[in-house]
Amino acid sequence: MERKVYADHSATTAVRPEVLEAMLPYFTEEYGNPSSIYAIARSNKQAVETAREQVAMAINAKADEIFFTGCGTESDNWALKGIAESYAGKGDHIITTSVEHHAILHTCQYLEKQGKRITYLPVDEDGVVSVEALKNAVDQDTILVSIIMANNEIGTINPIEEIGAFLHEKKILFHVDAVQAVGSLPIDVQAMHIDLLSLSAHKFYGPKGVGALYIRKGVKLRSFIHGGAQERGRRAGTENVAGIVGLGKAIELATSELEARRAQLIPMRDRLIDEVLRRIPYVRLNGARENRLPGHVNFSFQFIEGESLLILLDMAGIYASSGSACTSGSLDPSHVLLAIGLPHEIAHGSLRLTFGRENTMEDVDYILEKLPPIVERLRAMSPLYED
């Protein structure tokens, strides 16, 4: 029997059985509209409030600072567009990095078209944003800084606490895209001085199509989706009760298992990195060696192209990705790999392998067995490779 190794947890994860079980009653039995008054709706409302507390607990916020959304991308859009508008009287300058997820980058590009000024901070060769560059970039009109906590493509972790302390002192709002971080890194919005934080359930074994935005009490943020009075009038639309329940359960489990998960994944990640670098020539690790997400690996193999690599891995039962999943429809090389200084043709041959709770060290061994001959085969085909 061929082995199947799903190693694309940064793209999405399977819903955990416990999470699905918690969700199920809210499809067919507890289906009332939580905004209604009657008994079956009340238990729905209660379920949503419990999930709100679970999210708040996971990031050290208060329940009434948590707002449910339709996905991480919506949370990012809401935070940036909302602050840009609600604080337009204070300034028009937003700072972010050049290695954000497209949910942030494309929103910033949109805001630029609306006349906002955006600074894209550079990163070092590991992909870490420079706090010095940030300090030089803030000016009187800076209303918001948005920094990715852990990079989805290269796994690198940013110094969020340090940045938060600086911005807190400067009284500049701080948004953090923590979509990749939740469940992998400890998060404390108080200690880190975070004012807004985005997260998405399907990255930590919850369902797709539900996210949340943490909004610190006192932060003005106009609605992004206007309509009914759901989410205390700040995010309209009938609540996705089952999804929200799933998010709550998933974040509770992920946070309580955070240390165990790290202890499981870090050795797998480290072995894969060490062995690939040892066994395969002309390969580069992208992102920081240590300062990275626990299950996250990203290589560039010179002389070969990413899609071909993915197809052959797929044939071998290994599911990985090349850059972020949601850009694989596009042909452009990853903006993150270019930002850390990779030339175009090397950025093209990148491979992201991201482990999760159901992976084992045997999966790593299997990858180590299958990957080298595949790389060899593609290199033999390449006009760029002269062995």
Place this chain on the structure above:
Amino acid sequence: MERKVYADHSATTAVRPEVLEAMLPYFTEEYGNPSSIYAIARSNKQAVETAREQVAMAINAKADEIFFTGCGTESDNWALKGIAESYAGKGDHIITTSVEHHAILHTCQYLEKQGKRITYLPVDEDGVVSVEALKNAVDQDTILVSIIMANNEIGTINPIEEIGAFLHEKKILFHVDAVQAVGSLPIDVQAMHIDLLSLSAHKFYGPKGVGALYIRKGVKLRSFIHGGAQERGRRAGTENVAGIVGLGKAIELATSELEARRAQLIPMRDRLIDEVLRRIPYVRLNGARENRLPGHVNFSFQFIEGESLLILLDMAGIYASSGSACTSGSLDPSHVLLAIGLPHEIAHGSLRLTFGRENTMEDVDYILEKLPPIVERLRAMSPLYED
């Protein structure tokens, strides 16, 4: 044993067992990210495309004109804000009605603050928008008309085909909020000359937290949620695969059972209306007598207040609502009831009963048994009622 009668299908519906069954594999087995390249993701992508075809089929559109969203409210927001921006060069005038759902009304109010000009068309005492008023309202700067197909509060159906023909001739874009109509009324975006149409799965036995927007080919509509290249670059965010599959299955079932459902619900609706009007004094039917959604009833009982009525019905196992569910957090009387000319204190005593597939004529009998004494009891308490 007490009977339980859920009569609030316009607020939300239970997911049908067949729909849940279709969704289940996409939580725990087929969990790949549809934007990825490997085999398990491909079957996900296929599932999303099948759902797209199911939606297209239901409204006589093409599959590539269907875009999935996070809810009906998002679809409404996207259509209005997107057109306002994408056609800003052509004009700044949008026409809608005074009886739209808050997803449209509050979005229009937001657009007014952005400097757009909005006309709110009046309706007649049945809640039908006047085509004459519309014709008088359009001017050179009118870029969009947005009309609710069937009203969520009073069930009245608008003359969409007539309006569509007029706007088509005038070359003005036509958006239709069909959230209440899908599964209850036949919809044909070609025959009705509809350019944009919003729908939401949980109103027709699909899951909450997933909707769709139909965008006629050729209509320019900027993205509302910016980010990855999902939905052909027009709606970012990892696809809610299970939800989308559920939407597709639900709309297919709802459309194929449309006639059967109407045949089931219309007699229930009519009996409830006739008998309540016969048995209870000082009661008014809100909305049109015939020209209304098949399972939809809305009464105003003079001298009594809606919430008290709902609580007592709840105690009797009857789940209904007063105005739209998502406004029940608010204390304002329904804008729809005021628009059809009800005085404030009568609007306050309104009751919406909406039947669906699991209801039977026995449920109607049960309501007819329980409702009159409850109304009587509350009237006895009322300082306004002098029997």
Place this chain on the structure above:
Amino acid sequence: MYSEKVMDHFMNPRNMGEIEDADGVGTVGNAKCGDIMRIFLKVEDGVIQDVKFKTFGCGAAVATSSMATEMVVGKTVEEALKVTNKAVMEALDGLPPVKVHCSLLAEQAIHAALWDYAQKHNITIEGLKPPVEDIEEIEEEE
């Protein structure tokens, strides 16, 4: 959404009804929601002997009316004046935030009935202000 006590008073309202020959009758409307409450008082020697209410209003309005009548009956006029909406809410184990204004209806209706009593009997009750048409209250906006 409502506490058990609220539900109890809503389902089994105390003192619901009218007093034919009331010494004081007060009616107030709530500007916030349009609801209306009427209180009937029977006063003897400055002590409230009997009290009845009628309410066109939500569950909270009914329950606070009922509780308020229980709390003022047997009290002197001056003592009755001190039965605040806060005290009524506490006695009901609290109300949801959107329903706080409802409890004002009961307080104000009692005040209005006392005012009516004072007018009719030509006395002054210290601290009692004339009733306003519509009561309103400033709530914190989020």
Place this chain on the structure above:
Amino acid sequence: MYSEKVMDHFMNPRNMGEIEDADGVGTVGNAKCGDIMRIFLKVEDGVIQDVKFKTFGCGAAVATSSMATEMVVGKTVEEALKVTNKAVMEALDGLPPVKVHCSLLAEQAIHAALWDYAQKHNITIEGLKPPVEDIEEIEEEE
């Protein structure tokens, strides 16, 4: 995403490799995605006797290279010129829309190799234009 034929040619590419003493060699890069293809030709009496390719590119690029080499081998130089990317795609049962540009790589690489052959042998091939550095193609934007 890919047809079975594409997958077959990708997994078992025909004519992959190099020709040591090729009569013509052509290399083209795709401006759209940065991928690169090289074609080697062996020509005798105006007939393509042998052809080999090397590709740094996606699955579609590999499959179209493989299919294109099969389609030109044994053909005269003039016939080979008529093997369009469209014909190659059809032979592969189609390509996804985003992958249409990849099939141009193969067509252009063959043209470039033929040009190189003509240059080296001092002949003119009717209808053959000099190869461009980077090929590009206008695609419909949604």
